[in-house]
Amino acid sequence: xxxxxxxxxxxxxxxxxxxxxxxxxxxxxxxxxxxxxxxxxxxxxxxxxxxxxxxxxxxxxxxxxxxxxxxxxxxxxxxxxxxxxxxxxxxxxxxxxxxxxxxxxxxxxxxxxxxxxxxxxxxxxxxxxxxxxxxxxxxxxxxxxxxxxxxxxxxxxxxxxxxxxxxxxxxxxxxxxxxxxxxxxxxxxxxxxxxxxxxxxxxxxxxxxxxxxxxxxxxxxxxxxxxxxxxxxxxxxxxxxxxxxxxxxxxxxxxxxxxxxxxxxxxxxxxxxxxxxxxxxxxx
Ligand code: C2E
Ligand code: MG
Ligand code: MG
Ligand code: MG
Numbered sequence: 001x002x003x004x005x006x007x008x009x010x011x012x013x014x015x016x017x018x019x020x021x022x023x024x025x026x027x028x029x030x031x032x033x034x035x036x037x038x039x040x041x042x043x044x045x046x047x048x049x050x051x052x053x054x055x056x057x058x059x060x061x062x063x064x065x066x067x068x069x070x071x072x073x074x075x076x077x078x079x080x081x082x083x084x085x086x087x088x089x090x091x092x093x094x095x096x097x098x099x100x101x102x103x104x105x106x107x108x109x110x111x112x113x114x115x116x117x118x119x120x121x122x123x124x125x126x127x128x129x130x131x132x133x134x135x136x137x138x139x140x141x142x143x144x145x146x147x148x149x150x151x152x153x154x155x156x157x158x159x160x161x162x163x164x165x166x167x168x169x170x171x172x173x174x175x176x177x178x179x180x181x182x183x184x185x186x187x188x189x190x191x192x193x194x195x196x197x198x199x200x201x202x203x204x205x206x207x208x209x210x211x212x213x214x215x216x217x218x219x220x221x222x223x224x225x226x227x228x229x230x231x232x233x234x235x236x237x238x239x240x241x242x243x244x245x246x247x248x249x250x251x252x253x254x255x256x257x258x259x260x261x262x263x264x265x266x267x268x269x270x271x272x273x274x275x276x277x278x279x280x281x282x283x284x
Contacts, residue, residue: 028084030066031077035090040064042098043262046272047114047233047255050247055272057112057146059255060098061262062090082120091121092130099138099145105265107139114146114176119153128167135171142172146196149175151183154193165194176233180221187224197253198225202236205256209245219249226250240284 047057081087174196207214237256
């Protein structure tokens, strides 16, 4: 009996695994075509300065709407792009496109533009040229571009990360460590990274004010970042309570659905106004 069950379970697992592998292969194939045809597009999410409530930056986030598969999340297609090596092309093209789009729509906003880079792109010796090219061809001042790199990407290649970051920063762009708190870096390692800001991972923000542990962790991250002269951004802020807690803990900036969802660039100002009105109506 057990053997039969085991066999059956194995067969089910097999079918599921095969389906997942087939989807991976299909998506990889389609992603190649979509990237070449320019079918990936970006949405933009505001980042506010907590003390003043003013927008200081927007983060560009890639979207892929496939005619057959529907909306494919970047959480699914970015890893596929990384494994297949497509990320270098996709990343370079995205950087160029979003810089241009940003300058076309918001040239005088004074806001910064944040763009995500993946670990694989850091290995590319051409990356500093790609960044310079995106800046010069769009007219975006280098000082208004911020590149986000996840803490875990930096930890993958600790020995080289410092030099790579220093080169990237040469034209005057700033660097942010993304998803901070999930990669277990030490203060000493962080000190060696030439960066400008640190983004506290959404998983901590979600539990803020709920567990003492989380509050202590977040407060330590903020203290440590300030010691290193880094600005602190909280990601995934969804409630007024979270925002108030973050303000009390001295967090500098915030990003999240409470302040604006990621939207196409021409819908950005409407989305910001919608959130302001909603918060005002709620008494904040
Ligand atoms: P990330 O860079 O940490 O971006 C923040 C993610 O959190 C985004 O998910 C955003 O939509 C989501 N988010 C923001 N505020 C809230 C909130 O209040 N609540 C919730 N539940 N979620 C919130 P998204 O757009 O699905 O992107 C997922 C990840 O995919 C990004 O995480 C980033 O690592 C990666 N990604 C997106 N675009 C690019 C890109 O152009 N290049 C690279 N290398 N990675 C990208
Ligand atoms: Mg990011
Ligand atoms: Mg992040
Ligand atoms: Mg994140």
